[in-house]
Amino acid sequence: EAQVTQNPRYLITVTGKKLTVTCSQNMNHEYMSWYRQDPGLGLRQIYYSMNVEVTDKGDVPEGYKVSRKEKRNFPLILESPSPNQTSLYFCASSFSQGNGELFFGEGSRLTVL
Amino acid sequence: TQLLEQSPQFLSIQEGENLTVYCNSSSVFSSLQWYRQEPGEGPVLLVTVVTGGEVKKLKRLTFQFGDARKDSSLHITAAQPGDTGLYLCAGRWEMDSNYQLIWGAGTKLIIKP
Numbered sequence: 001e002a003q004v005t006q007n008p009r010y011l012i013t014v015t016g017k018k019l020t021v022t023c024s025q026n027m028n029h030e031y032m033s034w035y036r037q038d039p040g041l042g043l044r045q046i047y048y049s050m051n052v053e054v055t056d057k058g059d060v061p062e063g064y065k066v067s068r069k070e071k072r073n074f075p076l077i078l079e080s081p082s083p084n085q086t087s088l089y090f091c092a093s094s095f096s097q098g099n100g101e102l103f104f105g106e107g108s109r110l111t112v113l
Numbered sequence: 114t115q116l117l118e119q120s121p122q123f124l125s126i127q128e129g130e131n132l133t134v135y136c137n138s139s140s141v142f143s144s145l146q147w148y149r150q151e152p153g154e155g156p157v158l159l160v161t162v163v164t165g166g167e168v169k170k171l172k173r174l175t176f177q178f179g180d181a182r183k184d185s186s187l188h189i190t191a192a193q194p195g196d197t198g199l200y201l202c203a204g205r206w207e208m209d210s211n212y213q214l215i216w217g218a219g220t221k222l223i224i225k226p
Binding site: 106 | 122146153154155156157161201212214216217218219
């Protein structure tokens, strides 16, 4: 089954404790992206990757890091989480950036105390 | 900064009624997509419109792309409780062969039985 898998789905952590949200897709997609979703603000892009070893900042990259060492994986790293990073996070992938359907994971709800 | 204004932000109606959701921008998009998101899940693509004036139908849902490709509407006829969800529009904006997906903030739709 074609899917985007994120882990963990839910996480409560404390300020400053490094964490990683993993994302994996099994569709051989070149393009992958991370979004955060906050009430009234819609989806805001954090980082995206056009292909392996190619990553770029989205609209709200501060406080986040990513890597794309393999085509299927695109982890999101919060080196020192802060309460303003409490949000619902989505990983998404598509065949390419220019066209096509974005496939989303089920989301990771992160709470930073 | 490109903006895509979606309205209304929230709509609660009775089963059987009709409704229209709007997405408006001052920018011209190469295509526009509509997604639906249910609680606890990621957004799922409903339709992509590409040509100015294009109309697409998906059962009781009718999607229209504005003639100037700056706006779009989603009309639901005889709404059902299963239509409940968050509807998101996303415009694909091209600059220097690079594409950016601009998201509306979403319309939360509740259909009461």
